[in-house]
Amino acid sequence: xxxxxxxxxxxxxxxxxxxxxxxxxxxxxxxxxxxxxxxxxxxxxxxxxxxxxxxxxxxxxxxxxxxxxxxxxxxxxxxxxxxxxxxxxxxxxxxxxxxxxxxxxxxxxxxxxxxx
Amino acid sequence: xxxxxxxxxxxxxxxxxxxxxxxxxxxxxxxxxxxxxxxxxxxxxxxxxxxxxxxxxxxxxxxxxxxxxxxxxxxxxxxxxxxxxxxxxxxxxxxxxxxxxxxxxxxxxx
Numbered sequence: 001x002x003x004x005x006x007x008x009x010x011x012x013x014x015x016x017x018x019x020x021x022x023x024x025x026x027x028x029x030x031x032x033x034x035x036x037x038x039x040x041x042x043x044x045x046x047x048x049x050x051x052x053x054x055x056x057x058x059x060x061x062x063x064x065x066x067x068x069x070x071x072x073x074x075x076x077x078x079x080x081x082x083x084x085x086x087x088x089x090x091x092x093x094x095x096x097x098x099x100x101x102x103x104x105x106x107x108x109x110x111x112x113x114x115x116x
Numbered sequence: 117x118x119x120x121x122x123x124x125x126x127x128x129x130x131x132x133x134x135x136x137x138x139x140x141x142x143x144x145x146x147x148x149x150x151x152x153x154x155x156x157x158x159x160x161x162x163x164x165x166x167x168x169x170x171x172x173x174x175x176x177x178x179x180x181x182x183x184x185x186x187x188x189x190x191x192x193x194x195x196x197x198x199x200x201x202x203x204x205x206x207x208x209x210x211x212x213x214x215x216x217x218x219x220x221x222x223x224x225x226x
Contacts, residue, residue, distance in 0.1 A: 004159070033213075040218065041203075041218060041219065042216060042218055043160070043205070043207075043216040044216075045213045045214065045215075048212060048213065050212075055212055056212050056213050058213075090159065090160075103165070104150065104162040104165050105150070105162070105214065106162070107159035107160045107161075108159055109158070109159050110159060
């Protein structure tokens with residue numbers, strides 16, 4: 001049973017298109033994240049949701065919009081795709097522990113987005 | 117800008133060698149430091165979450181230590197095996213988010 005799953009695994013699309021990446025976790029966690037692996041291979045946080053509420057929104061273009069229909073899902077919609085959006089996007093989830101600290105993050109397999 | 121630095125950038129060792137690498141992070145406002153193991157074409161997998169100065173954690177042949185006062189953590193691998201080949205990431209907990217280092221790429225030759 002996959003704990004954190006993402007679809008699709010690969011996404012190739014033209015510049016200017018709108019696309020979505022879906023993420024689901026079956027761990028019962030209340031916090032979910034989107035990361036972008038940049039060209040230097042760094043993992044950089046984009047967004048985080050806790051119980052469907054946005055808690056982290058890093059400096060990300062408005063073309064990126066996360067949507068959390070319930071706490072087990074966090075989808076990423078990207079409008080007007082640009083060449084620079086090509087990257088691997090990782091979803092993750094974690095459980096907030098007592099005292100407000102966050103436990104280990106569990107990552108999905110990643111979605112490789114290629115914009116042509 | 118919060119910096120998390122890892123060294124070395126990459127490491128090639130022979131099977132059976134023991135090795136270690138470093139993660140440096142800000143020594144102020146410390147909450148937690150995470151270590152992850154990331155194999156090629158897979159997702160990062162959690163190794164340790166370290167929260168207390170002087171903490172030492174162990175999982176099989178892998179162990180980690182933490183010094184929050186000077187802002188560093190060491191990851192040790194004893195008797196490296198080819199299956200240990202991966203990128204080892206550390207991440208510093210900054211408020212609600214994790215700030216990742218660039219990783220140390222370990223290659224173990226048999």
